[in-house]
Amino acid sequence: MEEPIDAIDAVFGDRMRRFHEFLAEEEPTDYKELIREMLMKNENRLCVSIDEIREFDKGLWSGLLNEPSEYLPAFDRTLKDQAGSHFDPLNPAFRETDDPEFQVYHVAFKGAFGSHSVSPRTIRSTHLSKMISVEGIVTRASLVRPKILRSVHYAESTGRFHARDFNDQTTSFNPISTPPVYPTEDAEGNKLTTEYGYSIYKDHQTITVQEMPERAPAGQLPRSLEVVLGDDLVDSVKPGDRVQIVGVYRSLGGGANTSSSFFTVLVANSVYPLHARSTGVSARETITDSDIRNINSLSKNKDVFTIMAQSLAPSIYGHEYIKKAVLLMMLGGVEKNLENGSHLRGDINILMVGDPSTAKSQMLRFVLNTASLAIATTGKGSSGVGLTAAVTHDKETGERRLEAGAMVLADRGIVCIDEFDKMSDVDRVAIHEVMEQQTVTIAKAGIHTSLNARCSVIAAANPLYGQYDVHRDPHHNIGLPDSLLSRFDLLFIVTDDVNSPRDRSISEHILRTHRYVPTGYAEGEPIRETSTISLAVGNERLEKDAAEEEEEEQPMYQKYNPVLHAGVAAAQRTRGAKKPKILTIPFLRKYIQYAKSRIEPVLTQGAADHVVKIYTNLRNGQDTKSKRTAPITARTLETLIRLATAHAKVRLSKSVEVRDTKVAEEMLYSALFRNIGDQRPAKQAKVDKEVEDSDEDSEENSDDDEDIEADVRLDDDGDHLTAPPTGGRITRSQTRRVRQAGDSSQLQEPSQHEEADYEPVPQDETQESQETQQTQERMEQLTIQEPEIIGVPLSEQRTRPRGHENTISPDRLRTFNRIVSELLRDEQFQQDTGFTKESLFEAVNKKLPNEDLFSQQEFEAGVQKIVENGNIFVTDDGMMYGIH
Known part of the structure; x- marks a missing residue:
């Protein structure tokens, strides 16, 4: 019996020696220094690259993946010996380090696992007793409980202590498990008393990892896998986190000797929370140097907002403002956490209410396919606890545990809710806290906790009567309470109006779409799903993906297809552009990711004043109260800030300027008044226009003092130059408008005092009347090209006397x-x-x-x-x- 034991010890010692030689290598990684850092931080887990083990000894690498139960104990024993040799109790750097003699150390792994990288759907029986890497999202987490490793018992009659070790398939690789029963008598029949203070315990937690929602095949339920966490890995993740877990796939048996079925778990060796890197590597694009150059060049284009918006859902005809709103939602504003504990959300919420068959659900579907993290649900198929969180019953321990809902799972992402009007009022109230505070507070069954649900909400609903009635006020058609509507930043009314030219264009586009056949597919053949599982785990994953993408530069624009991009063509015809520019979806994702993660614009004073002015005008416009689609509250002020900040991210600007607030104003008015036009009171609108002209002149002067021939657009509402305020001068911006609209050669040369923009100064009546007369004479000298009037020939217009244009x-x-x-x-x-x-x-x-x-x-x-x-x-x- 001695020879087999010696042979086993020799094999175990050989594995320890080979791993010791690997740790002694200083290239490419100095693991001795990493062990010292681990001890200084009082940690007990060392992360080792499995790729470096393969380069050092391929047999050691193969045995670790295929027989981890034989190799991991040797690796952990070697790490403990190394920690003991590096520990110096007299060194001040180790003053907070526990004595390694009484510590348990573990070796964690990262790198490329190849065929051992699986998902809860692709895991098979062939992976049992092997080391694998699993990627998923945590849906449930049990409480942290101690598990007994060694119990100590005292016999009063003899005065002796007895100890017993406990092993099971989750705490030890010993194939023989001990029964989970405390001994009550010693070998001589003396009664034993358990000494709980001398016993040794281990932290234990069970979590459920579910398949990524975007990777689950359509029409099939996502599959899940039970994972056992121990020691320092407990409480490293929470429900809603996206994780990569490396561990050993093991079976626990069926609980009865007569049962042939058994229960399988993954005993975790290392956990990598993907949410620490902005919603995870799986939903994160690798940005190369060429991508950054393309992103910066596109951001300098003055039409970058329009180009990106029309690249969203290019197959949907129309809905330009909704596409712009979706783009701003995907970028979002800037989240702020104040010192007093207040949380100001930066996510933008959108609600679309309209007639059936107006592409609302198609817009939601495109957001699902484009956003880095998006979860879809419906109003009728979702309950309040299903959207937030639920307290469930654990079958193993009989305890209550928390299970994350859709909004918690979509933390840092987007939740798409279709048929929002079909949701019951009780369930709808449950999302009020999520949409504003972005947390889910649970106080049920003895569990009181708060989960993060920092997500944007885009919802689609039908009107109260099925069809939108234009003769009724908007709040009579929508049928949702103001407390919920105020939490949506933008509320769009989409109506199916009868219009012969538009109906013909839409019908032709739909017929072309039905005749479209993708390249490489036969007619009626379903689209094949491509696997997106990466073979690398840990920090090396980003490096490998970047190296692969550097070899092949990704295109920035996609080729125009009249069948798939009819919506872009219609928008281009309206603006008069020649060739549509459509960004590819991968590049669009990279641009949004780059702008969202790296740009945090700061609100300037000018932009803040303009936001206050817009909000004041909306609150004072009592005559338009019945025409608004949503109430105007203090949340509307925050909406303007979020929209302006998102538009500044589109430009990759670090500051929110007045032009960003103007875009936010345009988006808000288009949603509030259904593109009716400017709903501000006439007197207030006139004053605002004068201020805007003055602000625009100041911006143009500071940005481009030398090049007065720059390409500047005309007035927002007309093509004609309006007279300046009484006593004013012709500013440089007005000179540009005249040169663009008509013949600039007839404009008199300005004097040296007229180089600066107009600033109102006190004047007496005589000087003011002279200035006004000079201005009128100068305006009469301007020849502005007028468009041809409907029904009046151009020759007849030219014969009209001046002053009657x-x-x-x-x-x-x-x-x-x-x-x-x-x-x-x-x-x-x-x-x-x-x-x-x-x-x-x-x-x-x-x-x-x-x-x-x-x-x-x-x-x-x-x-x-x-x-x-x-x-x-x-x-x-x-x-x-x-x-x-």
Whole structure:
């Protein structure tokens, strides 16, 4: 019997010697220094690269993967010996280190596991008793409990102590398990008393790792795997975390000798929380140097916001503002945690309410396929606890434990909720805390805890009556409480309006999509799913993925396909662009990831003042209260800040400027008033316009003092130059507008005092009247090219005397757009026979008091502008048709 024992000891000693030689190597990693750092930090787990073990000794590497129960004890024993040799109790650096003689040390592994990298779905019986790497998301976690390793007992009659070691398949690699029963008598029959203070225990916790939601095949339930954590690995993860776990896959038996079935677990050796690297490597793109160059070059494009927005769901026709809102949602604002404990969320929430068959669900589906982390659910198929968290009953221990819901699992991601209106009121109330505080607080069954649910919510719902009724107020159609609507930053109303040209375009696009066959597939063949499991684990994973992508540069733009990108073509025709630019989805993900993780814009004073002004105008606009789709509360102010910050991230800017707040204002007004136009009071809008012009002049002067021929857009609401304020000068920005709109050669050369922008100064009445007269004379010298008026030949327009051109001020144009938008939803102007220009002129003036009636010239200019924007279609015989 002595020879087999000596042979086994010799094999064990040989494995210890080979691993000792590996740790003694200083290249490529100095593990001696890592052992000293481990001791200084009073840790007991050393991370070793399995790739370096393969390079050092391939047999050692193969035995470790295929027979871990034979090699891991030798590795742990060698590490303990090395820790004892490096420990110096007299060294001050080791003053907090426990004596290695009484410590248990473990060797953890990282690197490429090759065919041993599996998921809960692909794990098989062939992996039993082997070391594997599993990737998933933690759904359940039990309480941390002590497990007995050695019990000590005292016999009073003899005065002697007795000890017993306990082994099972989760704490030891010994194939013989001891019964979990304390001894009550010694060999002589003397009664024993258990000494709990002298017994040795080990921390023990069980977690459930589920398959990644984005990797589960469509129509199949995600599979899960039980994982046992011990010692320092307990409490290293919580429900909702994405993790990579390296361990030994073992069977525990069925609990009865007559049962042929058994229970399998993964005994963890090392745990790598992926959420520590921004929602995980699995959902994180590897950004190369060429990608950073492309990202920086695209960010300098003045149309970067439009290019990225039209690259989102290019197959969906229209919905430009919704696509822009989705882009801003994926970027998000800046999250802030104040010293007083307050949490200011940076995630943006979006709600789409509209008629059926308006691509709401398709938009949600695209977010699922594009976002780095997104979880889909439906209103009817989700309960309140299913979205937040639930307290369940543990079958093994009989205890209560916490199970994470969809919003907790989507921490740092996006939750897509379809059919939001079908959810019951009781379940809907459960997400109120998540949408604002971004936490889930549970106080049930003796468990009181708070889980993080820092996620954005994008939801789609149908109106209260199935179809949106334009004759009712928005809150009568939506049917959701204001307490919930105020938590959504943007609420879009999507209606299915009858419009012959648009219906024809949409029908042709759908028919082209049904005839599309992907390259390499036969007609009707399902799309094959590609595996996305990486073979590397730990910190080396990012390095390997980056090295592979460096060899092949990823394209920035994708080739235009008229079948798949009809929505982009329609938007380009509206803007008059020639060739659509569509970013590839991988590059779009990288841009969003780069901007979201590295850019944290700071709000400037000018932007803050503009946000306050926008919020004040919205609160004071009592005449538009019934037309708003959502209530205006203090959360609306935070919405403006989040939208402006997200737009600054699009530009990769470190500061939020006034132009970002203007985009946020445009997005908010498009959602609140359904693109009706500017709903601000006329008097307040006029004052705001003057301030905006002054701010715009200051920005243009500071950005580009020398190049006054720069490409600057005209007024937001018109193509014509308006007169400056009384007593003002013609500023440089106004000079640019004139040069862009008409012939700049007829403009008089400004004096040296006119190089600076206009600043109002006190003047007496005589000087003010002279300044006004000079300004009017200078304005008369400007020749502005006017567009051709509908129904009036160009030759007849040229014969009109000066001073009677068809112009309209920006304030009057906003009022005109608002009235026409309301009229186009009236049944009188939605008939297939169309309407005349005269009937529209009469209907517009009926909406105004006598002192504010539009003149014929203003009406002609307003109609021309609406025709250019594509809201009204004019036939050759002069009939008009509204385009919604």
